[in-house]
Amino acid sequence: MISFLEGIVDTVGVSYLVLNTNGIGYQINIPAYNNLFLKIGDKTKIYTYLYLREDKIMLYGFLTKEEENFFELLISTPGVGPKVGLNILSKMTPDDFGKAILQEDLDSITAIVGIGNKLAKKIVLELKEKISKITFLEAGVEKTFRFENISYAIDALKV
Incomplete structure (x- = not known):
């Protein structure tokens, strides 16, 4: 289980971000309004929910x-x-x-x-x-x- 990730915001999309954590870019699905608070280059902490399916693994992230x-x-x-x-x-x-x-x-x-x-x-x-x-x-x-x-x-x- 991944409880949270800390890193530098690399990319911000409408409903996702890429968080660079020690050289690894994690794509994290986020609520659409969160992109208003996330700026490229900022250091941040994202609380995560790991979703596992047979065909994919997805991370969902939240500010709190x-x-x-x-x-x-x-x-x-x-x-x-x-x-x-x-x-x-x-x-x-x-x-x-x-x-x-x-x-x-x-x-x-x-x-x-x-x-x-x-x-x-x-x-x-x-x-x-x-x-x-x-x-x-x-x-x-x-x-x-x-x-x-x-x-x-x-x-x-x-x-």
Whole structure:
């Protein structure tokens, strides 16, 4: 298992980066918005999820450990693979997606590429209870979980 990689950003694409770690270039699939924070030549730390299939090995990367944990929660849902999980994190923050699940907002969920109505219902069914366990209710006002904010992500890039 590769928990994280530290290195110099060599290439940044729409949904991937190449991280040079001691002369080895790792291609890592990332949520699309992460490319806004990654600049060629910067030293950074990327938390990774290693995906193994019969015909390929892929790395998925995240700016924070919390984002990676949320990705793993997403792909634990039957029908949600790494590609759909990455699409979710490219369109919505973990907080916003968690709120959509708790509110059963199928319109927001089905707006994500790769998620139809049937899969959206399955995601809500499978994850609503898990998400609600990390949601705190105080005096009837919902305070949803915060995985991390943007300033933390920017600080993480200054490794």
